[in-house]
Amino acid sequence: MIIETAELFLDTKGFCDIHDLTPEARRFVRESGLLEGQLLVHVPGSTAGVTTIEYEPGVLSDLCRALAQIAPEDIPYEHDQAWGDGNGFSHVRAALMKPSLTVPVVGGELLLGTWQQIVLLDFDNRPRHRRVIFQVMGR
Amino acid sequence: MIIETAELFLDTKGFCDIHDLTPEARRFVRESGLLEGQLLVHVPGSTAGVTTIEYEPGVLSDLCRALAQIAPEDIPYEHDQAWGDGNGFSHVRAALMKPSLTVPVVGGELLLGTWQQIVLLDFDNRPRHRRVIFQVMGR
């Protein structure tokens, strides 16, 4: 049985800053020797999330606009009244998107569509140094 | 340790077309012999998603209406301006719903509620021939 964990560090700008994690994810799966099983991608923290999307600037902007309608930056948040962080919108977006994603691996390959990339979404209201966790499990 | 992967192919109509995957998921779990562990359900592609819901026409329609408010068909998308696919709304809905779901298995049974089914949501703007991945891991 193979279980391996790796960390990826990256600098983000916040405010719905989206990063393509697919090349690093593919490299990690290949180097792990995993043939059949799963890759878990996870971001510790309460103001970021992980999903898949076509990594194309237009649609990234479209996704950020939809999330900005669900949790706008310019409305009052109880979180901000209590803590003064000013990032209530970041927490709400992150809770909706959730911090982890599992993708199956078969024949040593991530089962992603051609136009489907694994992405980190940073919703915070300031630059962050983010730690992303990759973990494979299987054989 | 048991790891097994299967593919399910199905034809979809797009525009929030929702299919119940539970019978096939149950059959796959049973045939795999898995007693304790997890079923991963995953759809490759950037215009579809997987979740659970009560598979009842009224509430499926209610879910689609909510997603249509978040990402309406009839507003401009930067994705469409760049690529002319006309399915910017599909990508946004799919990124929000995410392509995979993990359900625990105990005693050989998926731990789902009585009114809880595993569903594929196809958000594309045209019919598709979809591949869904089932993968069990455990013992």
Next chain:
Amino acid sequence: MIIETAELFLDTKGFCDIHDLTPEARRFVRESGLLEGQLLVHVPGSTAGVTTIEYEPGVLSDLCRALAQIAPEDIPYEHDQAWGDGNGFSHVRAALMKPSLTVPVVGGELLLGTWQQIVLLDFDNRPRHRRVIFQVMGR
């Protein structure tokens, strides 16, 4: 290989009632002896969900308000017309949030941020006695 499953029962009030599951999740991981692998948290049922958020009353209220805009209580739902349950909004919110979440474990510890808690969200329109599933897999 370690696979262990546990149940947690808790009473909820519905209407976006959010419970912190982190202490019980941590205890279960520790008692399982898992050093490297994953914790799956799952709620059977179609009117509840699982995610992470900072467990602070202000931001919990902010999240519930955002979900109430996506699926308000006071609009008609086809589900309610068909079934008369009056909880169409609960089903829509639960399908959007999804019932499960996977968090990696390394060195025996859940990889969560300092301000990141694992929570159950109960969206039903009445008090419920909920069963939450914890499952560890790894070594």
